[in-house]
Amino acid sequence: MHISQNTWAKALLLTATVLAASALPAVTFAQIPTSTAVGPDAQHNVSGSRESQVVQEQIRSFNSLVGTWPKYTEISAQDQVAAMGAGINIIGGYDPYWTGGKTTFTDADIKRVKEAGFKTIRVPLFTFKHIADTQGHLDPKWLDRLDHIIDLAVKNKLTVILDEHDFEDCAKDVDACAVLLPNIWYDLSERYKDAPSSVVFELLNEPNGGVDAKIWNTWVPDLISIVRETNPTRNIIVGPVMWNSADQLSTLELPAADRHLIATFHYYTPMEFTHQGASWTAAFEKLRGVRWTGTAEQQAAIDTTFDKVTAWSKANNRPMFLGEYGTYGQFNDQIDDRAAWTRAVSKAADDRGFARAYWYYQDGGGFGVWDAEKGQWVKPLLKALLPNSPAAQ
Secondary structure, eight states, X not given: OOOOXXXXXXHXXXXXXXXXXXXXXXXXXXXXXXXXXXXXXXXXXXXGGGOOHHHHHHHHHHHHHHHTSOOOOOOOHHHHHHHHOEEEEOSOTTSGGGGTOOOSOOHHHXXXXXXXXXXXXXXXXXXXXXXXXXXXXXXXXXXXXXXXHHHHHHHTTOEEEEEEOOHHHHHHOHHHHHHHHHHHHHHHHHHTTTSOTTEEEEOOSSOOTTSOHHHHHHHHHHHHHHHHHXXXXXXXXXXXXXXXXXGGGGGOOOOTTOOOEEEEEEOOOSHHHHTTTOTTOTTTTTOOOOOOOOOHHHXXXXXXXXXXXXXXXXXXXXXEEEEEOOOOOTTOOOHHHHHHHHHHHHHHHHHTTOEEEESXXXXXXXXXXXXXXXXXXXXXXXXXXXXXXXXXX
């Protein structure tokens, strides 16, 4: 389904049906904050004269917060990537933090990331389940929590990437995604139009399944145009289909005139090593003991892929962001192997001028580089990511 501005009214009418069909919450707010108003004709807005005191307080709170942030100043996509440097994925949408539940996340985590030497956090957002009314508005309480994460990033002088991470829902129901995704970006882009340039938007993580290259290349310019209504020069991250595969970069079509775009790809090769034992990957779930020791052949595989990405980047004049890479550790006790792979991939990105974000900050025996139970960094992984970090010594 192709959602452009001239079909937006139809999209709004479809939203109520999609919300019901997908079992998303359909709570009707009496009032919606004007700071989250979206739509080309204010169709996504509620008159200020009917706002409740609660909504007015929410607006004042948000405006006061934005007032403490540096003003937005334009930055080129190339300079943004240089500033992003080494980053990490953190506080993903599955964390209880987003629903007010019991979470191990604290403000200190963001400070710790900064002090370790990371320059960027990528925040994977599951927005669809936080749509709170039939017009596609995001829940104000959820937005307050997102405000807080952005505020922490700004105060710690970190780039923060708002990564729309509902890729599985989009893969399964393309028509629903075609309605919900524009709603989300109208809301987010309107709300954060005055945020500093260190706030970067990522349109959709790992499009795959039903969202093939043909569909994705139809959606991309429309989604970008939604953001551009309120954020004409903010940098936007866009990746190819097939889970942001480097091999699919050649299929990605970006608006030639828009120079504030950053291309992204993900790298988990070889999957039999990085995902051995992972229950969500049937092909690798039962694998154990797969090694990665940095042989000439193993290193060449990384270089071949990264050189192809470099060639595409230069041919299309688009800076690159390696948005995810990491190794699943629950059934891989070879920490030296995991560190060697992480070091090799990090260096391959750095040598070619790519920004990068490791997956993931903290999640027990999975990919995490911070061990919350022990209250310490997994030093071999941290040193592989940040060789000069004092925390890794």
